[in-house]
Amino acid sequence: MRGRLSNIIIIFLLSILLSSCTTNNKVDEAATEFDPYFREDKLQYTNIIGDPELADDIFKKEFNLKSLTSHILYYSSGQYNFVINFDSSVTSAEIDNFMSYFSNSFISMHPPAIGTSPYQSQLIDMLKSEDNPFEKLSLRIYINDVKAFRYDYTFKNLRLTSCKYWENVYNDYTFKSLNNKPAESFIKKNKGRNRAITIRKTFKNNGVIIVNIKSNKIYSHRYINEMKENIENVLAPALEKEAFDKYYTNSQYLGIVLQFEKQQNIYKEYVYYNGKDEDKGWIDVNWMEYNFLSNYIQN
Incomplete structure (x- = not known):
């Protein structure tokens, strides 16, 4: 009975988080010929946030993201961007680990009270920023240098108001x-x-x-x-x-x-x-x- 109740609670909480991700049209990435890159990632990254090398060490040691090959957090054109690339050895557990970290830190905004979390101090500055307010956030995931999925979030007063989702359906994964x-x-x-x-x-x-x-x-x-x-x-x-x-x-x-x-x-x-x-x-x-x-x- 305890296990069943735990499952129901987890499902309910997940549904609340995901409910904001269904009210808008999907991100338009359709094309006649499949383009492996999202349009934003064809441009030069500017206003890079934090130290990617330090964050990389934490991701691999604390979150066991062994297949992570690159990542970058930056601000451009009125939104924050988090771009992640895994190699072809990535597992479902690694994806789940990263998404759990991302959801807790950037969406629920409840980073771990104990231990070190990637970009934790930078996130605090982002949430407080008046010059670059935390109103839009784009998460883009690549696997083996080919776009896999993305979420585009909108916030108001640091509360999630809407979310767009897109997934690559032309790969069997x-x-x-x-x-x-x-x-x-x-x-x-x-x-x-x-x-x-x-x-x-x-x-x-x-x-x-x-x-x-x-x-x-x-x-x-x-x-x-x-x-x-x-x-x-x-x-x-x-x-x-x-x-x-x-x-x-x-x-x-x-x-x-x-x-x-x-x-x-x-x-x-x-x-x-x-x-x-x-x-x-x-x-x-x-x-x-x-x-x-x-x-x-x-x-």
Whole structure:
């Protein structure tokens, strides 16, 4: 019972933090040819904050971010910017460790009372600054020098008011693969000779996973509808059962994004809401801006 209560409390707190990240349009990074860099990172960095070398030492020793290759905190064009780059050996645990540090320090603004935190003294100065007020903050994450995801936050009186989110969906990110029986069974049953299926968790940590079906042809409506039925009647219930068995709640698999891809082009995308029974179904939303977790808890 104690473990179940702890899970519910954590989910509730996370939903409050994430609820502000769903009210605006996603960051516009779409392009005909995939650009590995965010537009801001093609410019020269100015007004660099703190000592990156000192922060790097703390990140690696205190937060165990072994795959971190570079990072920079700077101010430009009316906003603070935090740019992070991991190498290809990065793990989910490292991403989670960094995001926990970032959320506590820059969003909740509750750095650890004991111990050393990267950019801790600089953050205090940022929050107090009148010349460069803490009103906008952009977090941009790269993996192996290719953009992976970003958050763009807006604050008023040091309180988070809105947030935009974007994620690179053209990379499988094998370390984010969903390796459980429902996912493995679904892939085994539906993969084909010229059809690759991957199922992975997103970086959003909002109970969303991506089912990507990649082929060298465009599938018919009949096949697409067949896969949607398989998601709705087979995969979604199996994932929900596994979530309840482990966590006593289905906070892990609330949104299932079904994508059909050909030659680095996602030509069809559908979103299944796997929440409470009366709300289950295919919904017409942008999953990057829809808050599955918050809606699940509040409804």
